[in-house]
Amino acid sequence: MQGWLRADGRKGIRNTVVVAYLVECAHFVASEIVAGFRGRDVQLIGFPGCFPNDYAARMMERLCTHPNVGAVLFVSLGCESFDKVRVSAAVRTSGRPVRTLVIQKSGGTRATVRAGQDWVEAALTEVATVPRVRMAVSDLVIGTVCGGSDGTSGISGNPAAGRAFDLLVAEGAACIFEETGELIGCEEIMASRAITAELGQILRESVQKAERYYATLGYGSFAAGNAAGGLSTIEEKSLGAYVKSGGSPISGLIKPGDQPPGGGLYLMDVVPDGDVRFGFPNISDTAEIVEMIASGAQLTLFVTGRGSVVGSAISPVIKICANPDTYRALAEDMDVNAGDIIEGRRSIDEVGREIRDLVLAVAGGQETASETLGHREFILTYKSFEPIGPACLPGAA
Amino acid sequence: MTGPFLHLHPDDNVLVARANVPEGTDIALESGLVRLAQSIAMAHKIARLPIAAGDTVRKYGMPIGIATADIAPGAHVHVHNIRSGYTPSVVLQDADGRAG
Numbered sequence: 197m198q199g200w201l202r203a204d205g206r207k208g209i210r211n212t213v214v215v216a217y218l219v220e221c222a223h224f225v226a227s228e229i230v231a232g233f234r235g236r237d238v239q240l241i242g243f244p245g246c247f248p249n250d251y252a253a254r255m256m257e258r259l260c261t262h263p264n265v266g267a268v269l270f271v272s273l274g275c276e277s278f279d280k281v282r283v284s285a286a287v288r289t290s291g292r293p294v295r296t297l298v299i300q301k302s303g304g305t306r307a308t309v310r311a312g313q314d315w316v317e318a319a320l321t322e323v324a325t326v327p328r329v330r331m332a333v334s335d336l337v338i339g340t341v342c343g344g345s346d347g348t349s350g351i352s353g354n355p356a357a358g359r360a361f362d363l364l365v366a367e368g369a370a371c372i373f374e375e376t377g378e379l380i381g382c383e384e385i386m387a388s389r390a391i392t393a394e395l396g397q398i399l400r401e402s403v404q405k406a407e408r409y410y411a412t413l414g415y416g417s418f419a420a421g422n423a424a425g426g427l428s429t430i431e432e433k434s435l436g437a438y439v440k441s442g443g444s445p446i447s448g449l450i451k452p453g454d455q456p457p458g459g460g461l462y463l464m465d466v467v468p469d470g471d472v473r474f475g476f477p478n479i480s481d482t483a484e485i486v487e488m489i490a491s492g493a494q495l496t497l498f499v500t501g502r503g504s505v506v507g508s509a510i511s512p513v514i515k516i517c518a519n520p521d522t523y524r525a526l527a528e529d530m531d532v533n534a535g536d537i538i539e540g541r542r543s544i545d546e547v548g549r550e551i552r553d554l555v556l557a558v559a560g561g562q563e564t565a566s567e568t569l570g571h572r573e574f575i576l577t578y579k580s581f582e583p584i585g586p587a588c589l590p591g592a593a
Numbered sequence: 594m595t596g597p598f599l600h601l602h603p604d605d606n607v608l609v610a611r612a613n614v615p616e617g618t619d620i621a622l623e624s625g626l627v628r629l630a631q632s633i634a635m636a637h638k639i640a641r642l643p644i645a646a647g648d649t650v651r652k653y654g655m656p657i658g659i660a661t662a663d664i665a666p667g668a669h670v671h672v673h674n675i676r677s678g679y680t681p682s683v684v685l686q687d688a689d690g691r692a693g
Contacts (some may be wrong), residue, residue: 346636347609347610347635347636347637347638348635348636350653351599351601351609351636380679380680381655381656381657381678381679385655407679407680410680411679411680414680415680415681415683416677416679416680416681416682418680418682418683419683420683420684420685420687420688422682423671423672423682423683423684423685423688424684424685424687424688425636426609426610426634426635426636426637426638426671426690427636427682428638428650428657428658428670428671428672428675428677428682429657429658429675429676429677429678429679429682430677430679430680430682431655431656431657431658431677431678431679432652432657432658435652435653435655435657436653501636519635519636521613521635538611538612538635539611539612540611
């Protein structure tokens with residue numbers, strides 16, 4: 197495996213030029229810039245809001261200095277509240293080519309699109325010179341999410357992803373699982389896996405926070421399709437989701453944007469701190485994937501039962517289909533058929549090994565199904581978090 | 594394994610369908626042979642034992658909800674007869690668990 201070496205020592209498995217709009221008003225112009233590069237590694241991300249938000253600012257900075265990113269073009273309308281000077285300074289400090297175009301000062305739509313495309317063309321040439329170096333499994337940060345879960349997810353796809361996580365953690369990778377709102381009912385068994393009792397209590401409290409948050413909103417993290425697929429309650433869904441963490445000890449709790457300090461298994465607490473504001477913690481699967489990437493994930497495992505077709509900007513998504521009927525219906529969108537476990541053709545261990553091998557192949561450059569199909573989904577919305585304390589990462593001290 | 598149904602944990606009072614199971618299929622349970630009154634879609638659950646209203650429903654050996662009605666062995670166990678111990682589940686008309 198080889199990766200693109202960045203100035204901070206991290207290694208990327210892709211070398212993408214990102215075009216980021218800093219308010220919805222600049223979205224169209226940014227997407228027109230990207231549209232000129234179909235088939236080349238130029239990707240669109242952005243933040244729609246005009247009001248400032250510390251979380252969004254931090255996420256944007258982390259995403260634009262992600263190891264898979266080689267260069268960044270910011271597209272601003274000009275009057276939005278996003279601190280474009282600060283975010284572009286952070287990207288410049290990271291050693292990457294960066295440019296900010298302000299539509300109000302650039303002559304409008306056509307002139308900004310032209311200037312943007314000229315800059316991206318030059319940036320593509322420049323990022324092609326970034327050195328590639330040997331990369332080990334211990335250089336990888338891997339996230340896992342599940343979406344469109346059904347009653348097969350907890351029996352086939354999630355346990356197989358968990359087995360892959362066990363193999364990858366043993367080889368030194370940092371693996372992150374998440375969605376504390378989908379761990380409701382699992383807090384005690386999860387706390388017993390923490391490397392310190394204090395961390396165990398923090399894990400327990402993170403799930404209790406999620407429970408309170410969702411209770412205030414009136415809905416659990418449970419979609420109608422989950423029930424159609426045989427899941428009856430949030431705790432049934434949670435138990436199925438929990439097994440994708442595998443069996444390794446839990447080394448820490450991080451929040452979106454925090455980097456795992458080393459190899460091991462980490463829980464990401466995705467539920468905002470403080471009073472309920474800005475709505476649901478993660479409004480869709482893509483919001484979860486983006487938070488994994490902001491914490492450094494070079495790729496993400498996505499387990500689905502009902503079926504999903506999404507990929508992601510910045511980091512490839514490996515889709516693991518838990519349900520054999522769904523796999524047959526959406527085969528071109530899937531990377532792994534864990535439905536074989538349901539139908540008795542392969543064991544959880546065999547599929548877990550396939551996932552682990554595929555992680556290394558994708559890290560080495562192989563395209564995932566969603567990459568080949570051109571999926572580059574992205575979403576970033578408002579949230580608020582308190583920083584984590586030292587007890588959240590007991591091994592890092 | 595009980596025919597087309599999985600028995601995931603010894604403590605469970607439900608079984609999980611590993612394929613779409615047709616109405617009228619005979620299933621061997623501890624209480625005897627039960628004929629399915631409706632088709633059961635893949636990954637949906639049936640009662641393995643008699644479950645009384647108020648009983649804890651167990652899958653993976655863990656509580657997944659509380660029965661809101663008496664459930665006979667072989668009957669579909671889902672949102673119509675169990676509830677969350679945490680937050681209510683959102684359901685649409687397609688959650689009846691009938692296969693196809």
